[in-house]
Amino acid sequence: MSSSDPQEISLAALAEMSPAMLWRGDDQGRCVYLNLAMREFWGLKLQDCGNFDWSSSVLPEDHPAVFGPLGQAMATVEPFICEGRYRRADGEVRVLRTRAQPYRDELGAFAGMVGVNEDITELRAVEHTLSLRNMELAASVGALKSTADRFALASSISGLAMSEHDQELRYTWAHNVPDSLGKTPSEIVGPEVGQPLERLLRRTLETGESQNEELSFLMGEQRMWVDIQSSPTTLPDGQAGVIASAMDVTARKLNESKLEVLAKELSHRVKNVFAVVQAIIRQSARTVGVPDTFVKAVEGRLVALSEAQNALLQMGNDQFQLDTLLNGQLSHLDRVDISGPEIRLPGRLAPYVSLAVHELGTNALKYGSLSVPGGRVLVRWEKVDEQNLQLRWEERDGPSPKKAESTATRRDSGFGSKLLTTVFDSATGGSSVLMFASDGLVWTATIPTTVRLTL
Incomplete structure (x- = not known):
């Protein structure tokens, strides 16, 4: 360091x-x-x-x-x-x-x-294109067939269509399903849409249990998705029946698809950037005669950062599971005991936590408790209060540090130490303590769990 x-x-x-x-x-x-x-x-x-x-x-x-x-x-x-x-x-x-x-x-x-x-010129252009596509999609709704028009009308009023059916699956009551009484779904919207709906309604009657299914079908050239929920009921005449609701979720599905494409493209670009940076590091190192150990250390940090960013993109939201991230970053190490409550942290903390544990793991394997037989590492975390989490890395049964400082915080000029203290604190808005006990390094970090980063 x-x-x-x-x-x-x-x-x-x-x-x-x-x-x-x-x-x-x-x-x-x-x-x-x-x-x-x-x-x-x-x-x-x-x-x-x-x-x-x-x-x-x-x-x-x-x-x-x-x-x-x-x-x-x-x-x-x-x-x-x-x-x-x-x-x-x-x-x-x-x-x-x-x-x-x-x-x-x-x-x-x-x-x-x-x-x-x-x-971000291309990003703004993509956003503009998506905006135009959304406008085109909205404009095409008016050209759908009559059944699609009924779904659009129901969605514009309440977003929900409700109905009641007898044992023959005929409509006995309906809301936002015009001209339906006495008819079956297939008679109203045709077999392509009606038959899957009828199978769900019949399954509700036969099992006596509530059902939930997302149906997908084509209306002209437009694919639509509808979330159907059904429950058994008793009709006014005492006979068994089914009550059902339908929600048009087409817009949500289309947006999910767009976001998935954008996330994959962003992940690809991030990987390319890291690859370019790694190439620059190697070339620059050869030019100025930097030792291979330094190049490998920097590349290791870049890989840890890349993996954290890729995992975060795959999660699909702006949060990450702490135990999942730690297990992923430390899976290549033996004798590391990871334990703590299930907790989700803001996504922007992921790169800094990943870099920190990568640095600690590398140091433990080369110089710390994992460099000797019998040495081990304990990784623990707990909620300090509603706003803060304490993460602790403790090495045991390792060699005595050359510069042991068992009662004082060490923040020397090494980049690794700065990464674990000054850089980590500034990036996360928390505080960290790096200590060298008699049988190994101890790093304790207090991290705000609701932090909104601006770096």
Whole structure:
């Protein structure tokens, strides 16, 4: 976890060669540094950075959207996010999202802002296309056949159609199902739609149990989905019957399909970005002569981050199961005992928790309790209160650390230690303690469970 000059040189080279557009400004808002990707975007040379005017490429109508948040953040010394349209060096207008945060000098004084610009032009174009497709979909509803019209009408009024059926499945009462009394579903909407509905109704009569099924069918060229629920009932004449409800869930299904496609595309792009970063690391390391151990350590952290991001995308929401993430990240290690209550955390915490346990696992395997026979690791977590979770990594029966500090927190200059303390605390909004006991490392982190990250 110790730092060295070659590592510092490599990190600077990584920032310069990163595909992300990185920049830094001083405490007066003037440009100080633009990395290669950012300079290429604006067609600048390295020596031009000090004279670069931020406003020169922002479209005039977007100045308030960009410089308003910047000015406010400079005045309050807080992170900010903004979005605006910029004219690239080749003349093309691109949409950039800026994320920045303040940085301080050695004395702790505000020294300026450091940030990253993300080109989201294609994302906005996709959103616009989806909006157009939704409009086309809404416009096509009016062209559906008469049965589809009845479903649309019922949905526009209450979103729900209800009916009652006798033992012959004839309608004895209906709401939002016009001209249905005395008829069967097949007689009203035809066999393609009516027969599946009749099978569900008949199953309710035969079993005497409630049924729930999602039916899919074509109306013309439009596929529709309807959620059907049915329950046994007794008719006014004392005979057995069925009461049913139908909800049109076509819009939800179509949106789910679109989101699934977007999630897969995003996952693919994220993997590509990580692959590019790994290639840059290897190339930069060969150029400056960085040891292979450092390259492998950085690649390991990137893999952990990539796996966490991919798992989060597959979950389909903005939360993750803590035990699932920990088991996945540590599955390759033996003698690790993982235990804690079932808990879900905000999705944006996943990369930082993954990086932390990856760092701890790698360190334990190389230098800690997992590097010797009989050594083991205990991973535990518990709710401290409604707003906070405590996660604890405790190594036992391992070799004594070379720099044991059994009663004091250690935050040395090594990147690993900084990742587990300073970086982790800043990213999660929590607090961590890294200690070196007589038989192994102990890391304890308190994490807000309802945090909304802005980094």
